[in-house]
Amino acid sequence: xxxxEQNSGPLSVPEGAIxxxxxxxxxxxxxSFFWYRQYSGKSPELIMSIYSNGDKEDGRFTAQLNKASQYxxxxxxxxxxxxxxxxxxxxxRDSGGYQKVTFGTGTKLQVIP
Amino acid sequence: NAxxxxxxKFQVLKTGQSMTLxxxxxxxxxxxxxxxxxxxxxxxxxYYSASEGTTDKGEVPxxxxxxxxxxxxxxxxxxxxxxxxxxxxxxxxxxASRSPxxxxxxxxxxxx
Numbered sequence: 083x084x085x086x087e088q089n090s091g092p093l094s095v096p097e098g099a100i101x102x103x104x105x106x107x108x109x110x111x112x113x114s115f116f117w118y119r120q121y122s123g124k125s126p127e128l129i130m131s132i133y134s135n136g137d138k139e140d141g142r143f144t145a146q147l148n149k150a151s152q153y154x155x156x157x158x159x160x161x162x163x164x165x166x167x168x169x170x171x172x173x174x175r176d177s178g179g180y181q182k183v184t185f186g187t188g189t190k191l192q193v194i195p
Numbered sequence: 196n197a198x199x200x201x202x203x204k205f206q207v208l209k210t211g212q213s214m215t216l217x218x219x220x221x222x223x224x225x226x227x228x229x230x231x232x233x234x235x236x237x238x239x240x241x242y243y244s245a246s247e248g249t250t251d252k253g254e255v256p257x258x259x260x261x262x263x264x265x266x267x268x269x270x271x272x273x274x275x276x277x278x279x280x281x282x283x284x285x286x287x288x289x290x291a292s293r294s295p296x297x298x299x300x301x302x303x304x305x306x307x
Contacts, residue, residue: 114293125285125298126238133293170238176292181226181245183296187237 085109086173088186096194101158103189105171108152114174115147117156120188121167129169130156161193197221201286201299208276208306216271216302218286226289227269228253228296229261231282238285244269276306 087106095101103117114133118126130145132138132154138145144157154173158165168188175182199220208214220227229241240253244263258280260272269288273280283303287296 114295116295125301126296128295128297131295172296174293181243181289181292181294183228183240185238187235 084186085184086171086186088169088171088189090187091190092192093189094192094194095161097161097163099161101161101165101191101193103156103158103169103171103191105154105156105173105186106152107154107171107173107184109173109175109184110149110152112149112152112173112175115145115154116172116174116183117143117145117154118170118172118185119165119167120170126170158191161191163193163195166191166193199286199288199297199299201284201302203302204300206302206304208273208304210277210306212276213272213274214276215273216284216286216304217268218270218299219268220286220288220297221267222288222290222297223266224288224290224297225266226291227263228287228289229259229269229271230285230287231255231280232285232301233282241271241284276304278306280304281306 117130120126132145132147142159146155170188171186202217228243230238242261244250247266286299
């Protein structure tokens with residue numbers, strides 16, 4: 083079982099729709115959860131951080147965390163063609179004095195105009 | 196504010212050659228990381244440095260060495276490059292425990 087699992091996609095949604103990206107993780111000791119966006123040929127950039135159960139909203143983005151189910155999701159409202167990218171889920175736990183940050187392989191999102 | 200700066204951006208090596216990838220951050224972060232990214236494999240940790248003067252192995256350290264020169268700089272060295280080390284390399288830093296990583300722009304390395 084992979085430590086962080088994501089559907090590789092591509093996930094295709096029409097412009098203006100809601101895109102829903104999902105991630106599951108195996109380490110119950112995980113403490114911090116991040117979503118990164120990566121455009122082709124570019125470096126990952128942080129979109130959202132979430133640390134406690136529930137929802138966290140930032141503009142068109144909402145991150146959802148359910149530690150009991152070991153599940154993290156990212157909702158993108160009013161999807162735009164510029165949102166087309168690969169979205170990486172990352173999970174973090176303190177491990178012997180350093181941050182063990184494990185990434186999923188990413189979900190490719192395509193927003194169709 | 197440059198953030199995390201990596202050099203070079205591109206590099207082509209022949210098998211057996213050596214090189215050093217440079218990374219510097221100006222955010223006064225304690226922790227620094229080196230990742231490689233390969234298609235279908237995601238980002239995999241090579242080495243990390245929790246603080247100045249300390250380094251430790253990550254998931255895929257074989258064939259690499261690192262130096263945390265000071266708080267700002269963290270270099271990655273390939274002593275004898277192999278085709279399996281063809282990849283995109285990212286340096287990252289973080290302020291503290293539970294903080295997100297900030298990435299450099301990456302180095303695209305090809306070993307022939």
